[in-house]
Amino acid sequence: MTRTSFTFLVHPRTRTGEDLARVWRPLGRVPEKVYDTALRRLPLPPVTIAAVEVGGEQVGHVVLVPFGARHLLEAPAEGRARVARAVDRAVALGSGVVGLGALTATVTAGGASLRSRTDIAVTNGNAFTAATVERQARDALDRFVTTGGRRVAVVGATGSVGTAVSRLLARDGGVEHLVLVSRTAPRLAGLAAEVGARVPTTTATDLRAVAAADLVILLTASADAVLRAEHLAPGAVVIDATQPRNTSPGLLVERPDVLVLDGGVVDVPSLRLHGSDIGLPDGRAYACFAETAMLALSGQRRHFSIGHPGLDLVDRTRGLAADLAHLGFVPAAPTSFGRPVERAGVLEAGVAA
Incomplete structure (x- = not known):
């Protein structure tokens, strides 16, 4: 080679x-x-x-x-x-x-x-980011989602990584429902028509729609935290694969029931x-x-x-x-804001403090 x-x-x-x-x-x-x-x-x-x-x-x-x-x-x-x-x-x-x-x-x-x-x-x-995030998503559904559902929201669904992750989740099965969230409605409709042939799919341009999801995959492009406590369902798991990241450690304080995983590592x-x-x-x-x-x-x-x-x-x-x-x-083994995750909903000492 x-x-x-x-x-x-x-x-x-x-x-x-x-x-x-x-x-x-x-x-x-x-x-x-x-x-x-x-x-x-x-x-x-x-x-x-x-x-x-x-x-x-x-x-x-x-x-x-x-x-x-x-x-x-x-x-x-x-x-x-x-x-x-x-x-x-x-x-x-x-x-x-x-x-x-x-x-x-x-x-x-x-x-x-x-x-x-x-x-x-x-x-x-x-x-490779899409490949890695999709594997992390399936691992999170199996290991960390405690709500019993397999409803997945992809935020930034029409972006480069988001489109690929949405297609992978639809192609390879194991997802109960997809919620695709993006600010670009025309592209969103086209992607939903494509993946909706394989898995039930809904779309939204508002982050409040992720309250319907057990797992939220965050793939936005922003300089600020965009996902807030009020957006998430009880016991939700979030994979934040953004850089700069679009979640804040304060989210864990406001919502100790929520698990935020570092994505794409x-x-x-x-x-x-x-x-x-x-x-x-x-x-x-x-x-x-x-x-x-x-x-x-x-x-x-x-x-x-x-x-x-x-x-x-x-x-x-x-x-x-x-x-x-x-x-x-x-x-990589799951982490939350750089700290190892021990088991579902329970992080190493100091992460949620």
């Missing part, structure tokens, strides 16, 4: 200072308003913040796009320009594959704005980041990061997941993961 190297793109999330402190601790002392002004107005270059090691070998880099989550959502044209410069940085580093982390995928339309690049392969990481035991971390401990990665690494380790040199991945591409990532099973690339 001929390997290539990869670069994964990240950006500051909701609390810019907290994320930049991972690069250099004193940066955490700078007021948030200063960062907001600086990131908007200054032509800051992308920065290589970590080297990536898997299996004892350096296989890639992490590059920071100097534009925060709100900036990317509020100024997408400037965001695309900054992502493009970060891709240039990936090429300069000698990478064969670049992965679009978090909202760098959203602002480039899932990588569509980079499709013309011929100097590097691009992936948004959404195919995989185990790669030999993974080490030398430099800054990206919010996960050694040996764990977000599935979009893992997809980028798998492509590089497999010698991929063509664009992979751009826009909405089809189920054939999702299944292909599962095949790549199986080929690399000696390195891990399997869904």
Whole structure:
């Protein structure tokens, strides 16, 4: 197998200072308003913040796009320009594959704005994210849902990951009812007509509809927490696969009956980041990061997941993961806001405190 190297793109999330402190601790002392002004107005270059090691070998880099989550959502044209410069940085580093982390995928339309690049392969990481989240959803239904139902709500259903997850749940069965939630009603109707042929399906553009679900899969693109206590049924389980995440730890205080699981996280035991971390401990990665690494380790040199991945591409990532099973690339053991989950509804001490 001929390997290539990869670069994964990240950006500051909701609390810019907290994320930049991972690069250099004193940066955490700078007021948030200063960062907001600086990131908007200054032509800051992308920065290589970590080297990536898997299996004892350096296989890639992490590059920071100097534009925060709100900036990317509020100024997408400037965001695309900054992502493009970060891709240039990936090429300069000698990478064969670049992965679009978090909202760098959203602002480039899932990588569509980079499709013309011929100097590097691009992936948004959404195919393996969908595969991972669907497996986590089925595990949660079997292990953590105590209401006796198998009604699943997908919030952000018409997005790149949401569409694939909805199709997987419908294709592979085991779900009693699907509630598809999205702000884009025309796309929602089309997706519902497709998956509704396999499983009873309802649609909504309002988050209050998730009160009908035993399991809620959160796949939205927002800089803030969007799912609140009043939206959820008694005993509901939530899989939050968003970055920046769209649930708050305060939800567990308001609703101790609710379990919030961290979505889209995989185990790669030999993974080490030398430099800054990206919010996960050694040996764990977000599935979009893992997809980028798998492509590089497999010698991929063509664009992979751009826009909405089809189920054939999702299944292909599962095949790549199986080929690399000696390195891990399997869904991580369940956690809630980074803390291990012991059993249904009962978390390790301190999580819900």
